[in-house]
Amino acid sequence: MPVLAALISGGPSPEPGLREPAELVTHRLAAEFLTVPLSAVARCVTDAWACGEHLGLDVTPEIVERVARERLLALVNSAPPSRR
Secondary structure (H helix, E strand, C coil), rough: CCCCCCCCCCCCCCCCHCCCCCCCCHHHHHHHHCCCHHHHHHHHHHHHHHHHHHHHCCHHHHHHHHHHHHHHHHHHHHCCCCHH
8 A cells, every 4th residue: 555645753833924923922832731742732832833834824823822731732632641
């Protein structure tokens, strides 16, 4: 069966002029979600950005941060409880 989609190592990336705001959002969320690896937070931010653009929204760092925060909250809250 042929491969339908290739794995992109870094994931989608905002346009060059928007990379700095995306990095700021990533760093703010990484400081808030200390148990989530930085690479996962960065991927979540770039995915949220790409989804907003795909939907035709006027994507802003504030919208991306809100969407990515909700996704990260779902990720953290869906983890099984640790055994003690």
